[in-house]
Amino acid sequence: MTQDKNRRVILTTRASGLPTPELFTIIEDSIPTIEDDQILLKNIYVSADPGMKGWISKAKNYASVETGATMSSFGVGVVIKSQNSNVNEGDYFVGNTGWQDYSVINPDDPGTRKVNPSVGPLSTSLGVLGHSALTAYFGLLEIGQPLAGETVLVSTAAGSVGSAVGQIANIKGCRTIGITGGKEKARLCTEEFGYDSAIDYKSTQDLEKELKGASPNGYDVYYDNVGGRTLDIVTGLMKQNGRIVICGTAATEEWLPPPTGMRLERQVLINRLQIKGFILFDFRERYEDALSDIYQWFNDGKMNYREDISEGLEKAPNALSGLYRGENTGRCLIRVHPDPTL
Numbered sequence: 001m002t003q004d005k006n007r008r009v010i011l012t013t014r015a016s017g018l019p020t021p022e023l024f025t026i027i028e029d030s031i032p033t034i035e036d037d038q039i040l041l042k043n044i045y046v047s048a049d050p051g052m053k054g055w056i057s058k059a060k061n062y063a064s065v066e067t068g069a070t071m072s073s074f075g076v077g078v079v080i081k082s083q084n085s086n087v088n089e090g091d092y093f094v095g096n097t098g099w100q101d102y103s104v105i106n107p108d109d110p111g112t113r114k115v116n117p118s119v120g121p122l123s124t125s126l127g128v129l130g131h132s133a134l135t136a137y138f139g140l141l142e143i144g145q146p147l148a149g150e151t152v153l154v155s156t157a158a159g160s161v162g163s164a165v166g167q168i169a170n171i172k173g174c175r176t177i178g179i180t181g182g183k184e185k186a187r188l189c190t191e192e193f194g195y196d197s198a199i200d201y202k203s204t205q206d207l208e209k210e211l212k213g214a215s216p217n218g219y220d221v222y223y224d225n226v227g228g229r230t231l232d233i234v235t236g237l238m239k240q241n242g243r244i245v246i247c248g249t250a251a252t253e254e255w256l257p258p259p260t261g262m263r264l265e266r267q268v269l270i271n272r273l274q275i276k277g278f279i280l281f282d283f284r285e286r287y288e289d290a291l292s293d294i295y296q297w298f299n300d301g302k303m304n305y306r307e308d309i310s311e312g313l314e315k316a317p318n319a320l321s322g323l324y325r326g327e328n329t330g331r332c333l334i335r336v337h338p339d340p341t342l
C-alpha cells in the first residue's frame, strides 16, 4: 500500500441473500482531512459482524449502507492527528471506522470511546471488552432478566456474543445450555465458556429431543441469535413466564419475501412468554457502567474469549461471508495495520 493513500472497501451492489465478496470492491484515494473537534484514526482492527447482512440488504433494517459508500463497521485505531483538545496523538479509540485504512472520527459521537490498551489486548475492545460483551450484557440482563438458579439457553453459543452471554449467565448463578454448530465449538462451550452442556445442532437428527433432554423442565430464558426453526422449537419448550431475547436472526438468509414458519402465539399465550428484541445502540448511554462490570469479570478470569483475525483489509469481504457458514471461531476481526501494542 502507498503510505499516503487510504484504501476503502466500497459496497457496489446491495445483497439478495447472504453477502458475498463480489458485492464489494476496494478503491484507493487520499487520506481524509479533519476539521475542528475531529480526530484521524489509523485503523488497526475492523470488524465483520453478522448484522452486516441487514445493513447491505434490500430489506428494511435499522441501519443501511448505500451503494458507492465505504462499508460501515466498528473498528479500533490509533490517533495520528487530533484537532480535539481532549484527545492526544497516540491515544486509542473505538468508533464507527468503516472498512478502510484511516477514518475521521468525532470523539463525542455516541458509541465512540477511548480505549485503555492495558486492560486487555486492543482487539478485545471490539469483542469481549467491547461490542460483543456489551450486546451480551444488555440483552441478557435487561431483556432476559435471569435469576440465580434459572436455566438459560443460548444459540451461536460459542460465538463472540454467545460465549459472553453464557459466561455472564454463569456469573449470575444460572444453569447454561448452548446450541452451536460443530463438535469443536460444542467442546469450547463446555470447556472454555462454562456451559453446563452444549448441543451441536449440525450433527443432531432431532434438535427438539436433545433440547428436552438437556433441560426436561424447560427453559427460563432463551438468548436467541438465530431465529428461524430453532426459535420455533425453543418457544414450545419455554417455562411459564419465560423470556426470549431476540438478538439476531442468523438462520434466515433473506427477508424478502418474508419467510413463513410456525404460529407461535398459542405458546406465548399459554406460557405467558415475553419476546423482546433490542439493538445494542439503545443502551449506548450506559456502556461505561456496563464495561466496568465486564472489566472486573475479565480481570477475575471469568470471561474467556476467542478471536478469529484475518490479515489485511482486502480480506474483510471474505471474512464477512465466512461468518454465515460458521467458519469463524470467536470475534471476527480484520487486522488493517500492525498492532503496536503487541
Ligand SMILES: NC(=O)c1ccc[n+]([C@@H]2O[C@H](COP(=O)([O-])OP(=O)(O)OC[C@H]3O[C@@H](n4cnc5c(N)ncnc54)[C@H](OP(=O)(O)O)[C@@H]3O)[C@@H](O)[C@H]2O)c1
Pocket: 049, 050, 051, 131, 132, 135, 156, 157, 158, 159, 160, 161, 162, 179, 180, 181, 182, 185, 225, 226, 246, 247, 248, 249, 250, 251, 252, 278, 279, 280, 281, 323, 324, 325, 326, 327, 328, 329, 330, 331, 332
Ligand atoms: N442486537 C444487537 O444489537 C446485536 C449486536 C451484535 C450482534 N448481534 C447478533 O449476535 C449474533 C452473534 O454475533 P457475533 O458477532 O457474536 O457472531 P458469531 O456468533 O461470533 O458468529 C456468527 C455465528 O453465527 C452462526 N451462524 C451462521 N449462519 C448460521 C445459520 N444459518 N444458522 C444458525 N447459525 C448460524 C455461526 O455459528 P455456529 O457455527 O454455531 O452455527 C457463526 O459462527 C448475531 O446474530 C448478530 O447479528 C446483535
